[in-house]
Amino acid sequence: KNFGLLIGTTMTMANQCLGAAMLQLPFRFSQLGFTLGSVYFVFVTIFSFWSFRLITKICGECKTYSVRAMLMRTCGKGARLLIDVCTVGMYFGGLCGYCVIGSDYIHSSYMWIAKIKPCKEPTIFDPTECANYLECKDDFQFRNLICIVIMGFGIFLVESFITNIKVLNTISSFALLIVALTVLFVVIRVFQTLTTGELPNAEVPWVRPDPIVPNIPDVAHALIDLPSFFGLYSLQALIPPYYAEVNIPVEERQPLIKMSSDITMIVVAILYYVMAIFGPLIFNGANQNEAYQHDNILNNFSSSDVLMSIVKVMYTVVIIVSFPVVLFTLRSSICSWFGIDRKLSKKHASYFYIIGVSLSCLVAVLAILIPQLSIIMDVFSAIFGCVIFQLMPLMINVNQHKGNRKVAGEESTQTENDYLVINENNVEKITDSEENEEIIGTLGEINKGWKIANYISGVIMIIYNAISLIYTLVNLFSQDP
Numbered sequence: 312k313n314f315g316l317l318i319g320t321t322m323t324m325a326n327q328c329l330g331a332a333m334l335q336l337p338f339r340f341s342q343l344g345f346t347l348g349s350v351y352f353v354f355v356t357i358f359s360f361w362s363f364r365l366i367t368k369i370c371g372e373c374k375t376y377s378v379r380a381m382l383m384r385t386c387g388k389g390a391r392l393l394i395d396v397c398t399v400g401m402y403f404g405g406l407c408g409y410c411v412i413g414s415d416y417i418h419s420s421y422m423w424i425a426k427i428k429p430c431k432e433p434t435i436f437d438p439t440e441c442a443n444y445l446e447c448k449d450d451f452q453f454r455n456l457i458c459i460v461i462m463g464f465g466i467f468l469v470e471s472f473i474t475n476i477k478v479l480n481t482i483s484s485f486a487l488l489i490v491a492l493t494v495l496f497v498v499i500r501v502f503q504t505l506t507t508g509e510l511p512n513a514e515v516p517w518v519r520p521d522p523i524v525p526n527i528p529d530v531a532h533a534l535i536d537l538p539s540f541f542g543l544y545s546l547q548a549l550i551p552p553y554y555a556e557v558n559i560p561v562e563e564r565q566p567l568i569k570m571s572s573d574i575t576m577i578v579v580a581i582l583y584y585v586m587a588i589f590g591p592l593i594f595n596g597a598n599q600n601e602a603y604q605h606d607n608i609l610n611n612f613s614s615s616d617v618l619m620s621i622v623k624v625m626y627t628v629v630i631i632v633s634f635p636v637v638l639f640t641l642r643s644s645i646c647s648w649f650g651i652d653r654k655l656s657k658k659h660a661s662y663f664y665i666i667g668v669s670l671s672c673l674v675a676v677l678a679i680l681i682p683q684l685s686i687i688m689d690v691f692s693a694i695f696g697c698v699i700f701q702l703m704p705l706m707i708n709v710n711q712h713k714g715n716r717k718v719a720g721e722e723s724t725q726t727e728n729d730y731l732v733i734n735e736n737n738v739e740k741i742t743d744s745e746e747n748e749e750i751i752g753t754l755g756e757i758n759k760g761w762k763i764a765n766y767i768s769g770v771i772m773i774i775y776n777a778i779s780l781i782y783t784l785v786n787l788f789s790q791d792p
């Protein structure tokens with residue numbers, strides 16, 4: 312009877328997950344190889360599936376309808392503050408990614424309109440060709456800088472004054488359709504290229520990647536790429552408030568959200584994996600021209616490719632529309648730290664707008680300094696994504712009994728001879744007896760082992776993310792000009 316609501320919830324969740332991370336998957340797989348890339352992808356998918364199930368269960372049992380309330384119930388005030396800061400950090404990283412992607416597509420459109428050819432890397436050393444190539448690269452980087460300035464200090468700056476986001480939210484909800492079309496068009500182009508031996512509308516000579524199926528991972532990418540995979544699934548912040556928003560009886564909310572998240576995981580994972588497998592078949596080969604080694608797969612297609620240009624335009628529209636929605640959420644979180652309410656007074660409203668303008672400028676500055684989508688994703692995923700996507704579910708899992716105790720204390724009184732036995736699923740009342748003492752001891756050992764496993768997993772994830780961050784920064788600042 313709630314089929315329509317199930318579809319609507321699934322669409323909302325899918326739109327929450329799908330974004331810039333998908334566009335860099337082919338690049339990730341080409342550097343990691345299909346085997347290691349698949350291992351990373353499957354691990355993150357299973358971990359995210361478990362995380363969403365856990366958060367859904369905690370929301371239902373503890374009756375918490377926001378991330379902050381859920382963390383206060385289970386982990387305490389310190390964890391809540393940490394997650395608040397990291398959520399703001401991840402939103403900011405996402406906006407930087409928006410700026411880079413949007414400026415890339417504006418640049419591509421300009422090159423198509425002005426009939427500017429991409430730079431052709433010389434195959435042999437020739438002073439004249441090398442000089443022309445370097446001059447072309449300088450022009451390209453200058454135009455790219457101008458496009459970032461237009462996107463960040465122009466379009467995004469104006470959008471920071473938008474506060475009515477209902478219509479924009481509706482328009483941006485078409486992201487799932489655009490992503491599905493993107494995957495379909497990429498698959499079509501891959502089949503065309505492999506069957507004809509030529510990339511449609513290629514302006515730079517194209518050759519098949521060698522090997523066409525990459526399997527040997529690049530050591531650097533094996534060390535730094537895993538954190539960015541966790542950004543593929545981002546329902547952690549959506550599930551708790553959705554409990555309060557969905558208009559059905561309380562007892563029906565958990566099954567609905569659980570089924571919707573399961574369907575979302577299946578659909579989104581299929582789209583991701585198809586893109587990840589097909590993209591490297593024609594791009595990012597070590598033997599290929601630099602024009603076909605972008606970390607954003609859409610940039611590998613020629614600006615004169617009408618089919619892919621349509622996708623770029625659609626993505627640009629979604630990015631422009633989505634920016635004020637994400638920015639509104641970001642600065643609302645920052646305002647809540649300082650007790651700023653834009654509806655309270657003109658002074659508070661001015662603070663609200665100043666924060667929005669400042670964030671837009673910071674986004675543009677960072678995009679100018681790091682105009683590469685993959686590096687932005689690596690840095691922000693290693694710093695902030697580690698806490699939100701990896702550590703938060705582990706912290707909730709270890710401390711979920713605290714939330715259950717609070718609920719149990721609110722709903723019933725316990726006699727002196729009763730024991731509260733808390734396992735990972737429920738709260739049971741067991742009377743004092745020798746048999747029950749054995750059960751208590753067994754459950755205690757299981758819970759203790761499970762907690763130790765969670766702590767060890769958390770430590771491993773922290774170490775890996777620290778290595779990933781250090782390696783990314785060292786690689787970033789040691790790149791040859």
